[in-house]
Amino acid sequence: MDVATLLLIFSISVFVGVITSMLGIGEGVLLIPFLTLVVGIPIQIAIATSLVSTVANSTAASMTYIKDERLNVRLALWFSVTATVGAITGATIAAGMNRTLLTEVFAIALFITAVLMLVQKRVLHPSKLADRGDPGNDRYHLSGSYKDPATDRVTEYHVKRPVLSLVSGFIAGNASGLLGIGGGIINVPAMTLGMRVPIKVATATSALIIGITTAVGAMIYYSRGLVLPLLTVVVLEAVFIGATAGSRLQGRARNSALTALFALVLVVLGSTMLLNP
Amino acid sequence: MTREIPYLGSVLQVCATLSILLGFVGIVLYAAGGAHADSAMSLSDVAQGLLSLNPLSVTLVGILVLVISPTLWIAAALVGFIRSKSTFYVCLGSLILVLIGASFVLTS
Numbered sequence: 001m002d003v004a005t006l007l008l009i010f011s012i013s014v015f016v017g018v019i020t021s022m023l024g025i026g027e028g029v030l031l032i033p034f035l036t037l038v039v040g041i042p043i044q045i046a047i048a049t050s051l052v053s054t055v056a057n058s059t060a061a062s063m064t065y066i067k068d069e070r071l072n073v074r075l076a077l078w079f080s081v082t083a084t085v086g087a088i089t090g091a092t093i094a095a096g097m098n099r100t101l102l103t104e105v106f107a108i109a110l111f112i113t114a115v116l117m118l119v120q121k122r123v124l125h126p127s128k129l130a131d132r133g134d135p136g137n138d139r140y141h142l143s144g145s146y147k148d149p150a151t152d153r154v155t156e157y158h159v160k161r162p163v164l165s166l167v168s169g170f171i172a173g174n175a176s177g178l179l180g181i182g183g184g185i186i187n188v189p190a191m192t193l194g195m196r197v198p199i200k201v202a203t204a205t206s207a208l209i210i211g212i213t214t215a216v217g218a219m220i221y222y223s224r225g226l227v228l229p230l231l232t233v234v235v236l237e238a239v240f241i242g243a244t245a246g247s248r249l250q251g252r253a254r255n256s257a258l259t260a261l262f263a264l265v266l267v268v269l270g271s272t273m274l275l276n277p
Numbered sequence: 278m279t280r281e282i283p284y285l286g287s288v289l290q291v292c293a294t295l296s297i298l299l300g301f302v303g304i305v306l307y308a309a310g311g312a313h314a315d316s317a318m319s320l321s322d323v324a325q326g327l328l329s330l331n332p333l334s335v336t337l338v339g340i341l342v343l344v345i346s347p348t349l350w351i352a353a354a355l356v357g358f359i360r361s362k363s364t365f366y367v368c369l370g371s372l373i374l375v376l377i378g379a380s381f382v383l384t385s
Contacts (some may be wrong), residue, residue, distance in 0.1 A: 001315045003308075031325040053339055059293045059346050066286040073282060073354050077369045080351075084376040140365065156306060212373070218344050219381050224319035232337040233300040236343075240297060 001231060008237045009039055009179050009231065015054075017242020022249055023202070023262055026054055026233060027183030027239055029113050033269040037276070041231070043103050047180030048221035051214045053239045054182050058211035060240070065204035070146045072201055076188065076208045078142075078162055079169035079187060086173025087213040091220035094178045102178075103273050110270035114263040116185050123153065146201055157198050163225045164194045169209070177217040182210040282357035292346035297317055299339030306332035348377055 012034045020027040028050040066070045094102060142159035146248035168190035172183030184206040205265035221227055318326070318337055326334030355370040 003304070020315075052344065055343050055347065056293065056296065059289050059343065062350075063286055063289050063293065066289070073285070073357075074363075074366055077351075077354070077366060077373065080373050081369060081376070084373055084380070088376070088380045208347075212351070214349040216377055216380055217343045222317075222344070223381075227317060227337075227340065228315045229303070229318065229333045229336040229340060230315040232340055233303055236340070237297065237300050237304065237308075267372070 001228075005039065006234055008028065009035070010043040010234050012038065012244075013235045013238030014242040017239040017244075018246040018249065019242075019262065021260060022244025025117070026184060027057065027243075028054055028179070029266060030183040031108060031111040031235070031239070032180055032271075033110070033194070033273060034216045034236075036103070036270055037066070037269070039082035042096060044097075044221070044224075044226050045104065045228060045231070047217065048226040049228070049235050050180035051176075051218040052212040052232050053236045054180070054214040055213075055218060056236050056240060057243055058182070058214065061197045061207040062204075062211060064209060065077050065183070068146070068204070070201050070204035072142065072144050072197070072205045072206055073208070073216030074140070074142055075159060075165065075197070075210075076205050077160075078165040079172075079205075079209045080212045081094055081169065083169035083176075083209055084216050085181070086175075087216040088220065089136070090177025090179070091248040092177075093115060095221060095224045097223055106179050107273040108268045108271040109175065109181070110273070113181075113185060114270070115265040116189075117259055117263050117266075118184070118190065125243065146203070155198060157201065158196065160196045161194055164190055166212075168194070172209070173213045173216075176210070176213040177220070180214075180217070182206075183213055184210055254263065282354050284352055285357075288349050288353045289346060292342055292349060296339045296343035296346075299342065300336055303332045303339060305337030306330060306335060348374065351377075 013031065016027050016030045018036065020030055028047075031044045031050045031053065032043065035041045035049065036043050041049075043204065062071065138158060140159075140162055142162055144159075145154050145155065145156040147154050168187055172186040175181055175186065176183040184203070187206045187209055188199070188202045191197040192199050209247070218227065315333065318333060321336045323337050325331075326337060331367075351370050353372055355367060355374070358366040358370060
């Protein structure tokens, strides 16, 4: 790979880091189409690169959430059991899958992500997620509390239906291993809507789960010789720089307009991938 | 919830910092003309290349440090759960570590 191509990849990755960090989503949905469509990298290598870069972002995000005590480690372990199995299954299928078919599946996943992004904000509105305050039977000691830095108030919460985490974990893990995405778009609604976990705890816990699923996927891709060291590390460093800048820009742009624009971009990228598999 | 595992943040921080630094050193070595190709490497090649400061080996070690960081945090959490005698979560954490280990062994 020549220096000009690496510089192009670096620039794209910084841009992806800025945008995805501003929107609070995983970089895979944008990084993989750009690497395949613009640079011409085979989709399996693009997915492997995205998985490693997602581990980096998940680690960085988890460090911040640990300081805020928003992470529920026990809940993360519940999700991670089946997410690990899902990631192994997904990555094994993807590594041996026909490139055209994998591109088509990825394009469809982009359409689904675009729709979920548009409806998620409305569905996950705090008024619809109010905890009824019933602690129920907390036999697995999953209930917890966190301090909201914005209001300086300590909020207690009680986790309902923990078994749901096993189903959601497997689906998200599978999507992660198969397509190189984090899976937060599946886990966060499962936690907030199904298990009554506050959204701030759900996003933080999801970041930790994503680290495990993407790391397992990355190991499988590595063993198949699909992790190219230099390409991966260039993307990793660039996304890290972009994400740092993006987190500072967060709130300066109108988030709803940016989300709508991003959803449109995903639809365009998905269509292009379908037309040029 | 993270109070029972106070060193969890430190584990992640060490891995992330080391990985970013090694990645940066790898890029600098590559730019200095140490390597002319980017290809996947076996672990034995990585070990050999590391001794001769091969940029690809250095970057790959950085990536591997990063990729094993989630495994390390689960191990760290496991120690916390053993101390607090949370048997159920010790089992759950151990099961995940076994699954990760099995996936690595089966695919390598």
